[in-house]
Amino acid sequence: MSALAVMREDVPGPRPCAPDLHRGRTLSYERLETDVAQKLDLMFGRANSLVMVHPGRVLMPPEYQDIGERISQLQVRPDDVWLVSYPRTGSTWAQEMVWLIGHDLDFQGAKQLQQIRTPLLELSAIMAQEKGAWKEELDNSVGMVEAMPSPRYIKSHLPLELLPLQLDSVQPKVVYVARNPKDMCVSYYHYCRLVHNLQGSFEDFCELFLRDRVPVAPVWNHILGFWKRRNSPNILFLKYEDMKRDQEGAIRQTAAFLGKTLSEDQVKVLAEHLSFDSMKRNPAVNLEPIIAKKNGPEFLATTELRFIRKGQVGDWRNHMGDELATRFDWWTQDHLRDTGLSFD
Template identity: 45%
Template sequence: MRVSRHQLDDRYKAIYENQLGEGNSLWEFHPGKVVLPGFFENYVGRILDAPIRKDDVWLVSYPKTGSTWCQEMIWLIQNNLDFEGSRRVLQQVRAPLIEASVVLFEFTSLFGDDFTNSVDYVANLPSPRAIKTHLPLELLPTQLDKVKPKIIYTMRNPKDVCVSYYFHSQLLHDFYVDFDTFCEMFLNDAIAYGSFFNHCFEAWNKRHEGNILIIRYEDMKKDAKKTVRNIADFLGKTLSDTEVDMIDSYLSFECMRKNKGCNVEALTDKKHGEHSFDKTGIHFLRKGQVGDWKNYMSEEMSRKFDEWIKKNTQGTDLRF
C-alpha cells in the first residue's frame, strides 16, 4: 500500500506552528485522512507490515472514546483479573499503543529501556497480546484481514469526544487554542488523528464480521457490567457474577482516577511536574460523563456539530 503525506491547509499549519513551534506542523496522511507528525512516515510502513497473531486482541478507537476504560476491561479479562498487575504496571506497557513512538515520543522513556520503538516493542510482546491504537483500520497491519484476531472498537458521541479531546490536547501536548477554534479544527478533520467519521466508518462497515465488536461509550456508562460480559463472551472467557462485580467495582471512575497504572499520572507529572493536577487543574480521566458537551458548546457550535453529523451519517444506519 502506498501512503502519501500532504501539508495541512495554511491556516491550520499556522495554528500548529504557533502552538508547537516553527516547523512543527502536523501532516495529513492518506489513505485514512489521518493527521499526525510528519515523521509518522518513518513508522507507517512498519506498522502495515507488522505480524499478527490469532490470539491478539486489538483495541481500536478514535482518541477520547473511552479506550483507557475499555482497555482495562480487556486486559483484566485476558489476565485472570490481575488487579495487582493493573496497578503496578503502566497500561502503556501492558497494552501498548503501536504508534506510541510517534504520538507519545516524549514519554516513552517512562515505559522501560526496551521501549525504544513502539512497533518493535509490540512485535516482541508475549502472547496473548493486548494492543491498542488510535489509527484507523486502513493504516493498521495488512495481516489483520487475513489472520482475523479479535478487534474491539469503541465509539462515542463526537460532541463529547471533541470536549474531552480539547482538554487532553492541553494536558499532554501543550496545545492551547481556544475552544471554538479547536471545535472548528475538529469539524474540518484538522485535529490530531484527523477525520472522526472516516475512522468510525472503517470499523462500522465491518461490524458484521465475526472478529469485530463495536462498543459505545454511552452503553459502557449505562451498564458497565453488561459491557464486561459482552467483552468476556467475545473473547471466549467465562466470568462469574462475582468476577463481573469485582471488575465493575475496580473500574469505577473514581478508582481508575486513583490507579497509577492507567491514570497517566506518570506522563502528566513528567510534562508538568509532580502533582500535575495542582498545576493544570486537568485530570487525564477528567469527568467520564455523557453529555458534558452541553457545558461547553454554544448553541451555534452545537448546531454546527448537528449539521456535520447529519451530513456525514445521512444514508447510513450509524447514529449517535
Template identity: 40%
Template sequence: MVVANGENPELDEILKKYFTNKFRTGYVTAKGVTMPERFAEMEEDIYNFEVCEDDVWICSFPKTGTTWTSEMVWMILNNLDFAKGQENIEIRCPFLELSTIFDHRENVKTIKNFDAPSFVLDSLKFLKDTKSPKCVKTHLPWVLLPKQIQDGSKKPLMIYVTRNPKDTCVSYHNHCKLIEGYTGNFEDFCKLFLAGKVTYAPFWDHILPFWERRDQPNILFLKYEDLIKDLPSSPTFLKNDLNDEQVARLTDHLSFQNMKNNNAVNYHEMVNFLRKHNLTSYDGSFMRNGKVGGASAEMSPEILEKFEEWTKENLKRSDFSF
C-alpha cells in the same frame, strides 16, 4: 511541515501556532488522515507489522473510552489478576504508534537526564518484544492499520469503541492540553476537530469503516454510551465465563472514580514525566469526568449547531447513530 492545502489558512495557522511547539514538528496527511510528522517515518513499518492472531486489538478514536475498554479486556483475559493489574497499563497494553505522537525529538535532546520509557521512544519494538497473547492499543483508523489486518490474512479479535463526537471533542481538548501541548482555546480546537485537523481525524472516517465491518466474527463494535448505561451486560462480559461475584468486582474496579484514582491506568506517570521535563504546564488530569452529554454545557450554541449539521451531513448515507 504543517498540513496545509490553502483551503483554510485560518486553520493552518491555528495548527502552527498552538500545536507546533515542544511537541510537534508539524503534521502530515496519510491516506486522508491527519497525523504527526513523525508518522511518515514509521508508516511503512506499521503497515508491514507482523500481526499475531492470539492478540486482542483495542481500536478507537482518542478519548472515546480506550483506556476503560483496555483495562476491562486485559482484566478478563488475565482472569481478573488485580495484583498484576497494578502494573502500568502502557506496559500491559502496548500502544502501537505511541512513538509517532511524541515527535519532539530535537527538543528533548536538550533536556538533561531525559529518561523516557522504552514504550515511548520505540513503541513498535516494545510491542514486538511483548509476549503474546496480549492487548494491543491503537488509535489508527482502518486505512492505516497493518496490511495483514486490512487484507484479512490475519484476524485477531478487534474491539472498537466509539463515543458521541461532542463529548469526544471536549475530552480530546483536555487531553491535548495535558499530553500534546495544545495552547489554544476551546473554540479553535472545535474548528480543528470539525475540519479533521486534529491527530487521527477525520472523526467519521475513523468510525464508519469499523461500523461497516461490525458483522465480521473478529470485530466487536461498542459504544461508550452503552457501556456507561449497563457495563455488566456488555458483550465483553457476556463472552467470558465470569460469575456474578467476578462481574461485581470487575464492575467496581472499572467505575470512573476508581479508574481516575488508579495510577496504573490514569497516566499518572506519563503526566508527571511531562511536568518533570516542562513539556506541559496544564493543571488537569487524564480522566476528567466520564459523563455522557456533558459537552452541551461547554459548547456555545453556534458550535453545537455546527456539530449537529456536520453529524447529519456525514451520516446521511449510513445507518449508524449514537
C-alpha cells in the same frame, strides 16, 4: 525514508477516502494547507506539527513517516487482541476491561502501567517531540509490540487505512470503541492541553475538528470504517454511552466476545475496578506518574487538567453554545445518514 513513503508537495482538494487494506499499500505524506498548518503549528507550539498521510488523508505527526510502513507490515498473530478507537472515546477504560477479562481478572498484573502491558502502537510518533528521560520506558512502541509474547493486547488510534495489512487476513479479535463526537471533541481538547501543551481556545479547536484538521482526523472515516464491519465475527463495536449506561452488560458482552466466562461476582468486582472513581485514582491508567515526570512533580497541583477527567455523557453542554452544538449535530447527521449508527 523508504521508497514507499513519499512527501508530496502538492495539496489537492478534498476527496473521499475508503478502507484500503490490500497488499502493496503505498504510504505517502502531504503537507497541509498553509492556513491550517499555521493554525496547528501555533496551537501545538512547533513547526510542521502535522502532515497528511495517505491512504486515508489521516493527520499525524511527521515522525509517523519513521514507523508508518513498519506498522503496515507488522506481523499480526491469530491470538492478538486489539483495542482500536479514535482518541478520547473511553479507550483507556475499555482497554482495562478487555485486558482484565483476557487475563482472568489478574488485578495484581494490572498494577503495571497500561502502556507497558497493552501498548499504544503509534505512541513513538505521537510523543516524538517530547523531551526528557521519562520517555525512555515508552519509546519504540512498535518494537515493544513486535517483541511482546503472545497473546498480545495492543491498542491503536489509527484508522483501518493505516493499521497492519494482516488484520484482514489473520482476523484477530478487535474491539472498537466509539463516542458521541461532541463529548469526544471536548475531551480531546483538554487532553491536548494536558499532554501536548496545546494553546488556543476551545472554539478554535472545534473549528479544526469540524474540518477534520486535528490529529488522527478524519473522524467519520475512522468510526464508519469499523461500523461497516461490525458484523464480522472478529469485531466487537462498542459505544461509550452504552458502556456508561450498563457497565456490567458491557463486561458480559466483551467476555462473550473474548470466549471468557465470568461469574456474577466477578462481573461486579470488575465493574467496581472500572468505575470512574477507581480509574481516576489508579496510577496504572491515569497517566499521573508519567505527567509528573514530564512536567514536574508540582504540575498536577497547579492545574485542573487530568487524563481521566470527568467520565460523563453530555459534558459538551458545559462547553458548547447552541450554535456550535447545532453545527456538530448537522455535521453528524450528514455523515451518519443511512448508516444505522446513532449516538446519544
